[in-house]
Amino acid sequence: MSRFAGEPPFDQAPAPVTLAEALPQEILRCLEVRDVYLSLPGGAGQFGAASILSHIMRAQAAMASGDVVEMLRAYALLKEIE
DSSP, X not given: OOSSTTOOXXXXXXXXXXXXXXXXXXXXXXXXXXXXXXXXXGGTTHHHHHHHHHHHXXXXXXXXXXXXXXXXXXXXXHHTOO
8 A cells, every 4th residue: 555646555665775885886887887998999998997996996985984975975976977
């Protein structure tokens, strides 16, 4: 039974995602994107891959330090990577 019209029932509602869960997932996604950049012929993606790695390292440092504000900044940067 739904709480309100158009909402899924309680047992089907998606689990909330915290920053502590979302940031590592975003890092993994960006690592996959980095691999795509590295696979470009003639080294065309080297600069992009290095930039992505820099953002990933920033996110990992923020997680290690527990700095939530920096984690949010890093998460926003990673979300922009395509």
